[in-house]
Amino acid sequence: MKENASQTPAIELINVSRRFVSPTGKSLTALRDFNMVVEPGEFVAVVGPTGCGKSTTLNLVTGLARPSAGEVRLMGGPVNGIDPRVGFVFQTDALFPWRNVIDNVMAGPLFRGKSHAEATRSARDWLARVGLSRFEQHYPHQLSGGMRKRVSLAQTFINEPEILLMDEPFSALDVQTRTVMHEELLRLWAERKASVIFVTHDLEEAVALADKVYVLTAGPATVKSVYPINLPRPRVVADIRYEPRFIEYCRTIWEDLRDEVEMSYRRASQAA
């Protein structure tokens, strides 16, 4: 499986461009000649200055958006509409506030035509794994930010996605909760090794979690450089940040990223 799989990457973006046309008819380029390869079971983090088009890459992989030029391939095949193998964790709360926790987690299997009993069973199972069994009947507004994020993870993982896309999923959480969620994510991911694209603006988060870090240029985004992260797994996120190699990685990548961040700030202040 592994040898076979290494021949076909899980996710491939080949010379992809994405342009938006505003209602006034002006064209805006978000992505330009973008190339990315994610091997099966690989955890890829994408960092770049704010507003550079990181989220656009994810939308292209889900099939919610189409590339203006170039090609997106999943498991060797083209993307036609929303792919059932894809799971997505959003930055903001995307839970359904009118459903309680278990109904939120059950949503995926029910949408996909599983029976109610089957959906309930696997929802219970996933709630146990994220440690929320006692909160089945709670509504999202009754939970803390970290707990809501765990529900989101359960809601996404219950569909057993082979491809997991995460759009700054933990950026709204406080620092301590975020570290806990990193551990949680790595634990869940290690069980089934989905191929992950994790978009973030937090470089340390990227290095701590990923096998490979992509640095993007200030918009229109294209890949500036790719850094393999050779830190041993399983990683303990709370401790890894004090290891010299981790710090070394962060410093190297930050040197690279800084120019882009500064450029993006300069542009923003010129535009203002």
Next chain:
Amino acid sequence: MTDTPLENMAPIFRAGTSDAEIEAAALKAMQRRKQAVLFWRLVILVGILGAWELAANRLWIDPFFYSSPSGIVMRLYEWITEGTAEGSLWFNLWVTMEEALIGFFAGSIAGVLVGIGLGRNQFLSDIFSVYIKAINSIPRVVLAPIFIMIMGLGLASKVALAFIMVFFVVFANAFQGVREADRNMIANARILGASNWQVTRTVIVPSAMSWIFASLHVSFGFAIIGAIVGEFVGARFGIGQLISIAKGTFDAAGMYAAIILVMLVTLLAEMIMTMIETRLAKWRPQQHTDMQ
């Protein structure tokens, strides 16, 4: 906002006061405040009615035009026990209610369906928005004579008027509610595997629900307006017809009595609606509602 006065009234406790004592004191303060609100409400009601009665009695105002609370109560009593000029009071009330209720349900169901339909389809909504705006700028009551001319003096013309009054309010809110549905939530549902219909049912409709309910509160009043205006213009029975007859015979008490009847019925409907809404919206964060 409602608890600022409470805060001001809250006593400062000695050090070492137990939680139970503080809770008991807070509970007592809350009850006192509730009683004070009720007391002042009653004072205002009694004051206004008393002043009216007294003014009519002393002929400071002309009872011929302004009637008096006792006159109105007597007219209501008379209607209840002896019936009105146009048959029993309950029958007339029922006629109006029937018109309003049919118009209300038909209008709100149609409003919700069309609102969600157009809200989900950008192309259709671009086409129809101009017509809807145009029709919406017609003051609906001017349609009453046309409906009466086409559909006659009976039920149909009043239902049509109530319908058209309710439809646009509910439609506009349902449409807006659909447009306000969270885009991430929709994307989430789609990626989780929802079909278009499932997205509509599980995301769009629930998130438009609070908008729709807000409009239903007002629109029952609109349905009543439609029914009564229709009866003014031409009818054989109904509360509007009673008011019309009272006007023709210079019976001020009769007019006020009819108004009070309609007011009570609408209040009742409003209460039922609030009950249904609270039950449906149990997922929402508890909010500070105004004191009941």
